Amino acid sequence: MEDVWSMVHAERAALIDDLVHLDAERWDEPSLCGEWTVHDVVAHLVDTARTTRLGFVVGLARARFDFDRQNARGVERERGASPQETLERLRRVASRTSTPPAPLDSRLVEEVVHGEDIRRPLGLTRSYPAEAVVRSLRLQTRTPTSFGGAKELVARVRLTAADADVSIGDGPDVSGTALSLLLAVSGRKVALDDLDGPGVGTLAVAL
The missing domain is CATH 3.30.1050 (Nonspecific Lipid-transfer Protein; Chain A)
Incomplete structure (x- = not known):
């Protein structure tokens, strides 16, 4: 059975490769994830890659135990001034192994589902493991x-x-x-x- 973190890191790297040449205006296209744009979802992935168990609990308390508010604050915090800045932030956290207090396989859910939230509206495809x-x-x-x-x-x-x-x-x-x-x-x-x-x-x- 392949190590979970190896699969997570591979998914992050594959997404970075898919987005590196994407025109800036396409980052504003709607994703499959609620009202978020493609840019917002990438920022969310940066935020979740940085999140630690303690950081998650503290952030949730500051958001008055509202998961949606906590996620929105994370997107606002990690969304760069330009798509390339956000992509560079994702590149810098791509090998991290921090996680909120959740089953480790939840990191795979994040990468695969949000990967499709981004790729499908852009007409991109990936053959996932x-x-x-x-x-x-x-x-x-x-x-x-x-x-x-x-x-x-x-x-x-x-x-x-x-x-x-x-x-x-x-x-x-x-x-x-x-x-x-x-x-x-x-x-x-x-x-x-x-x-x-x-x-x-x-x-x-x-x-």
């Missing part, structure tokens, strides 16, 4: 919805990966690639178009 995607999917389906996961959702549908030995949940089947399943259970509705099966409607309503 299967282990990184599957571990991310398994963690998301074990994580409660209140923490950004899909534990309650998979009590109503069964997720079946067409490209990996993964079948999770109980209910009408939803099938697709592990990456599309991961994006869907992470709240990215655009991935629903990539899925098949009688459970897709149930999944769509839940999102």
